[in-house]
Each structure stands twice: as C-alpha cells, then as structure tokens.
Amino acid sequence: MRIPSHSLALTGAAALSMSLLAACGGDDGEPAAGAATITAGDDKCEVGKKDYTAGVNQFTVTNTGSKVTEVYVYAPGDKIVTERENIGPGTRVSLVVQLSAGKYQIACKPGMVGDGIRQDIAVTGVAQKGVDPRVEKALTEYKAYVIEQTNATIAETERFAGAFKAGDVGRAKELYASSRIGWERIEPVAESFGDLDPRVDAREADLRPGEKWTGWHRLEKALWKTGSTKGEERYADQLLKDLGELKTKVNAVRLDPPITQTSMTNGAKELLDEVATGKVTGEEEAFSHTDLVDFRANVDGAFKVYELLRAVVQERDAALAKDLDEGFTKVQDALKKHEKGDGYVSYDTVGKADRKVLADAVNALGEPLSKLAGAVAK
C-alpha cells in the first residue's frame, strides 16, 4: 500500500493553483487593457459599456464605496454566470467571463446582501471558435502523463509479480495495492482499449458465464482468500503481458481511439464515477480491502486533468473552478483521516459514518467535475 515517490503531491498542487487564481484576479492591480469597467459604490453600479462581443470578456471592478461588495453577472432568470465576492472598499479586482450572445445583468451588491443594483448589458455575435492552444498543450501533457503512469504501473507490477511467482505471499500482499496506482490513475484511457480492461481488472462478481478470469483481482483472491499462489503464477505473467499491450497502445503515434479534449475531460468525471460506485462501497477490493489506495489514485488522475486545464476553466467558468478547487481539497482532507504509514487503512475497518463522509465528499466533487467537459468545450 506504499504510495510511490512520484505520486502527485495533491495538496501542494492545489495550494499552488489557489495562489495562481489570486494572481489572475489582479487584486489591487491596474485595470487590464481592453477590460470594461464596473464602478461599484454604496448606492451605484456603473458599467463602462452596455454592448459586448461574444467570447471572453474582461471586467475591472472598482469598489468606490465604504462597504464590502460583490459583483454578479446574471443570465435571464437570475442564473449566475459568474460572481466575485468579498471585494473590499477601495480595492480593484478583475472578472473574466465567457459570454455567448444574449442579454445579461451586472449586479453590484454593497454589503453583500439583497438583489443588488442592476445594469443591463447585451452581448452579440458568435465567439471565435479556434483551437485553444492551452487545451492543445494540456492534451500533449496528458498523453505524457498516461505514458508515465503506464510505465510506473508496469515497474511496480514487475516487483509484485516477482514476489507472487516466488510464492512470497506476505511480500506480494505488500506490493499489490501500489502496483495498481498508475493503472487506476489512467483507467478511463485503459478502458477505451477494447477488452484490455476486463482482462486486467475484472472482478469475480462481474464475470459473464464462461468468461475466463484473469488480472489483478484473481491474484488478489489467491493472496487474501486462498492464501497461496500455487497454480496461479501464470496469471501474474499474463497480467504483465497485458500491461505490455497497454504500453504499446499508449505509445502509438496515433492512439486508437485517440485521447481528445472530450475524452480527457470526461475521463476525469469517469474516475470519480469509479470511486463513487466501486471504491466507496468497498466492492473493488473485495479481498484485500485496499480500496482507499485505488480511491486516491482515481482522484489523483482526475486532479491531473483539472490541473492541466485549470486556467481555461478559471477563464470560462470561475464559479466552477472555485467549486472544483474546494471539491478536490475536501476529498483529499476526507482521505487524509485514513492514512496509515505510506498508504491507507484497510477499508473494512472504515465505519458507516466515515464512509458517508467519503461518499458526500465524492458527490460534492463529482457533480462539478461532470461540468468540466462542457466548460472546456464552451
């Protein structure tokens, strides 16, 4: 259950992103070039211009009043497009928002209460729909991550398989969970390659009649249930062979199917789905109860995708970025409680109340994460 040293330092990364967010906000800075002004006083809300072009729009908000204020951009029906809270008297912040054609309202809320002072604005035209170079860069980096994690899982699995084939049950048990981390981080990509996923990661309960059971969980059962590796050695070899096939596929010049913007962003959501349906319930690791290691790896993989796209999300849907920052932090905090040594406690020792806390945190992150693909595609 050891977490390898190349494991993503999730907390550190989240903190870094937070400070970047503050920097983007441009608090107390000069008005950004090309930005429209919003002057928010105690009894006024002046907007520099009323007509905007569809696409990314930037506002510079200056609080000239004596109260802390907040500024909202509302679509019809008071649907919040973006918001900025806690703008202190005398401070200036910037607000970046992606707007499609339509009518909107800017609301300043001195004292951060009530419906605010409203100004109507209109947005016309069609947003430029070129390929965002930042998304291209994220895709390139994500492909490198997939290869890195594949290599890591193979290296760990070679050690695990070595102990398994040597009949060293104790050592193999120690190496089992960590051998899966790289795989769990990139599982949606691995799942896209036909029957590779069932060969490597099928659970006994999910087998169809007549289907042959191979992969990690077969070895897991031998170690924890049977307590012997005898006669099972060839499945360790088969697992390594199948992972080799994964390596070939992810290193192909033209991936089939390719990793796209949508598959990458939806992959992050799918990783949380994996946690919600398999790990929180303790079904994934029925014999070893190492579910929390998989849980963490799934969250790491989802966070990697978000981290690569965070600047884009921040620009297109700042409220979503805030929810995701908070959501990842909360899941991480909930997991932290169950850390033990380099890994996590056995999941069968985690009680119902603690499982509810984990499930709530997963739901709280999964819901905004399901909006990532849409936000990036905007």
Next chain:
Amino acid sequence: MSGAGLSRRRMLGYSGAGLLAGAAAGAGLDRAVSSHGDGRSPGTAIAFHGPHQAGIATPVQDRLHFAAFDVVTDDRARLVRLLRDWTAAAAAMTEGREVGGGATGGVAVAPPDDTGEALGLPPSRLTLTIGFGPTLFEKDGKDRFGIRERRPAALVDLPHFPGDALDPDRSGGDIAVQACADDPQVAVHAVRNLARIGFGVVAVRWSQLGFGKTSSTTPDTQTPRNLFGFKDGTENIAGTDAALLERHVWSAAADGADWMAGGSYLVARRIRMHIETWDRTSLQEQEDIFGRDKREGAPAGLSRERDTPVLGRMKPDAHVRLARPETNGGARILRRGYSFTDGTDGLGRLEAGLFFIAFQRDPRKGFVPIQRSLAADALNEYIQHVGSGVYACPPGVRGPGDHWGRTLFA
C-alpha cells in the same frame, strides 16, 4: 433556454393556458397559477410565491418525498447562494418547468441541468417547503453561519417522549425539504434535482417517501385513512380557515423571531406501526383504542364522522380523546402526514407506518403538549417513534427577486 422554454405545463395544454390566451404571457403566468386558489384539480400548478410557503395550508397532495440535509460547508455566502439556486429551481419545478437550462438542448458533452424524469408530466400540484433545523443555528457549540442569535425560542430541541426509539440516522438535519405532489415521480424528481444542485454545500442525511396522505386540510372531501384502517385528521385545521391558521399555524413577528413572521414550525416523526399485531386485534379493541368507529369514523357512541365527540364516552386512554384540543389546553396543530412502506424489516414484517408531519405556530404549545398527553395513549402498544425532526419554515418567497431564507440571512 430552448429545452426549458417548452414547459411541461404547455405541452399538456395546462388549464391555465386558456386563461392566458390573448393576455400578455410571461408576466401573467404567476397570476394565472395563483388564480387556481383551491388548488384541487390534479395536474395543475400551485403558486410558489406568496406570503406563506406553499405546502402547509395547501390541500394535501397524494404523495410525499421528504428529505433532510446536512450543510457540509461553513461558508455562509455559499449557503445563501445555494438557497437562491434552490429557490429558482423550486419555482421552476412547481410550475412544471425544467430546471436551469433544461433536460435536453444544452451542450452535448455536458450533463443536462434537469434530470428529465418529469418530462411530459403535469405540475401535479407540486409544492416544495423548506425548513431550518436547530443544528443550522448551532452545531456542536459552533455558530457556523453567524445566526445563533436568530434561533427562535419556539425552535426547541424536542424532549424525549416515553417510548421514543429514535434512530439518529433518520432524525434531525440542518435543512429539511418537504416535496408533495399528486404524482410520486414529480415529488422524487424535485428532491433529486435539489440534492444534485446542493452537492458540495449540503448532503442528504435521510429521506422518506410517503405514498398516501393520512390527513386532509379540506374538510369537505373524504377523510383519508391511515394504515390501521382508521380515518385520520377528521378535525384537522382546514387550509381555508384563516382565523385558525393565524392562531395556531402561522408565526407572527410578536412571537419573538421577526424573520419567522408568516412562517411555521414543522415537526416530523417517523412512526413505525406494528401492522401484524394490530391486524390480530379485535375490532372492538381497535375502535376502543382510537375512540372512533372504523367504517364511518364516528366518535364513540355517536353515528356520524363529524358529530362532536363526547369525550366521556371514550375510554380514558383512547387516542382521539388524548389528542383532542380540550384535553391539551386548546393546543392544535395542522397535520399533513403520509403513510409509508419501505419494504420489509428482515424479520418478515412490513416496515411500515406513518410519516407524521405537523405544522404549528409554536411546538411548545402544539406538538410537545399533545405528545406528552399521548404518553398514556392505548395506541402506543402498536406504534413506535423511530425518527424525529423539528424545523423552522420561513415565510413564503414574495416574488422572483426573493429567495428561501432571505429574512434569516438578511
């Protein structure tokens, strides 16, 4: 708004649409809905906006989905934002419209805002009623949202009553939402969508489905029966009796918490019924226990359901006798309970009972004295209170700019 534009109400030729023909649409919608004052016809919409929340004096609908939530953030602004989002969604759903950008027609790679299972169904008299539990004001000694001082004295922690076997996992909660509708799918859709909007701010603590109303607030209709087979709520407070509602149901500014003026206090109790032993009880004993006859519902010794009960003719421990206002210093509550059956209990017995809901101006003068009096109730041999909650339901949402809890968080 393309998906949401075509509302369920319009698709079904909602009866209000006729009234609207020729009138200025949009602005007229709310009034058209409000004009269905009696709100009796199944399928129609109940006005969401008003001085009081709908779902209290509203004629009782057939189905219930009640949910209690825990707030999982300490961020007051985030909580208020959720209450705004919830209010917008609730206003849409009670009108039969889809939530947010609708169930279809949004970005293809993103999940739709509305979950969609109510598409094609009429508004079904859906009402959504919110209440704030004691723990929202203070939890484990912590004033999470700066509202500890605003907790009304009437929002008491309910005392232990003899026989209580309360399951903490089916009790309490920082916020409760009562969804009532004539179609169960509409009620479930409403709670599901609110829970979804709330992820990250609230988490569902427990929830309860109710399949049949056990009390009516419309005295001229047939009084419904509970799972013991008896008519329940014959003398309930009528939703049209303004004087009784003012006196016993609606909170007033003078009561101590001005933000609750026009609101009410909800007491919920999950009451397990020992169905199997009840069914083996003789008719005579059943009628003695209730103090009414089984078929007509007439008070003991009388012939018609609405004959004024003569308490002296009932057994001293008869349920009706102990629950009557004259036994309890005039205490009255508006009951809105539902029968539930959650399968079986693992011992081959029905996991069934009454999900009791009562609204009152002050639980200290309503549910608490009545329940104390019921300690001697002969019915106690056949029931057990296994879940409990008390919530302060704020006044109604006044209009599109208003939101649930505005008076509390102002």
